[in-house]
Amino acid sequence: MEDRRRLLTAATAQLRAAGVASPEHDAAELLAHVLGTERSRLVLVDQVAPSVAESYAALVARRSAREPLQHLTGVAWFRHVELRVGPGVFVPRPETELLAGWAIEQARTLDDPVVLDLCTGSGAIAKAIADEVPAARVHAVELDEQAHVWAERNLAGTGVELRLGDLATAFDDLAGQVDVIACNPPYIPLDAWESVALEVRDHDPHLALFSGDDGLDAIRVLEKRAALLLRPGGVVGAEHADAQGESVPAVFTRTERWTDVRDHRDLAGRARFVTARLAR
Structure with a gap:
């Protein structure tokens, strides 16, 4: 299992380094998306399954390449x-x-x-x-x-x-x-x-x-x-x-x-x- 806070911290740093204007927001939105929940409810999640973490990493990479957030969430x-x-x-x-x-x-x-x-x-x-x-x-x-x-x-x-x-x-x-x-x-x-x-x-x-x-x-x-x-x-x-x-x-x-x-x-x-x- 992966720690939710660690995943968010790493994703935010990756997005910031890529020049994304709102790295904290986008990192949280993408994690909520792969978890099938809302960003405001992420605090209720402590651990993330490896398969979900893998999907999350793929989306963060696409967002780092400056693909629009809304294209990733649909x-x-x-x-x-x-x-x-x-x-x-x-x-x-x-x-x-x-x-x-x-x-x-x-x-x-x-x-x-x-x-x-x-x-x-x-x-x-x-x-x-x-x-x-x-x-x-x-x-x-x-x-x-x-x-x-x-x-x-x-x-x-x-x-x-x-x-x-x-x-x-x-x-x-x-x-x-x-x-x-x-x-x-x-x-x-x-x-x-x-x-x-x-x-x-x-x-x-x-x-x-x-x-x-x-x-x-x-x-x-x-x-x-x-x-x-x-x-x-x-x-x-x-x-x-x-x-x-x-x-x-x-x-x-x-x-x-x-x-x-x-x-x-x-x-x-x-x-x-x-x-x-x-x-x-």
Whole structure:
């Protein structure tokens, strides 16, 4: 038998040496995963069977090679919902929960809201909205076929209508009828390749990451599409990089189609997402 504390200490050191940003957390999550328990209950475990310790060592080695934690466990949590994730789909980030929360707040003010999640990826935002605003009619679209398969799994049974398609052309049938649009588009400039974390650059689909020389190509498409799809007075919110706190809002303000253009900061105080209201 292996001592649980010794295993965790060794795994944490290995992950830290590999440059993993949260070595203690990840070491504990992986051990809980192989034990079939929760991280908070690891204190109840003293000894670990050799076969489990071997499986754990294999996962720690893969995480040390910077394979995403969520790919190893197969699960990502987003607000109050569980998502299945793996190769071929963008792993949802905690900061995106703020954008989803904004969309949920907007939808809750309406009696029968029509909500769109454009570039849905794993289906995270759409599933969270459907979970927290049962009255909402939620629609989602994803362009990448592999990611669409993951979204199908995650949105099954939620009532969300999922489509395979491009945000630039999707939902013509809902033109002028939508109340709330949320979008986590690709927004990394192509020349920022070297600065992207290995877990993201080497494992998330590039279609979900990069968006032209300045990172704003998808945002420009979103602005035009949202102007078509929203009813007058409808709102759109879109995530962006922390360095785009001025350039992304400018995409909306310069068209003079929008009012209440506002940028929002995340919990670390970094510019994180923009919201705007279609002029009446």
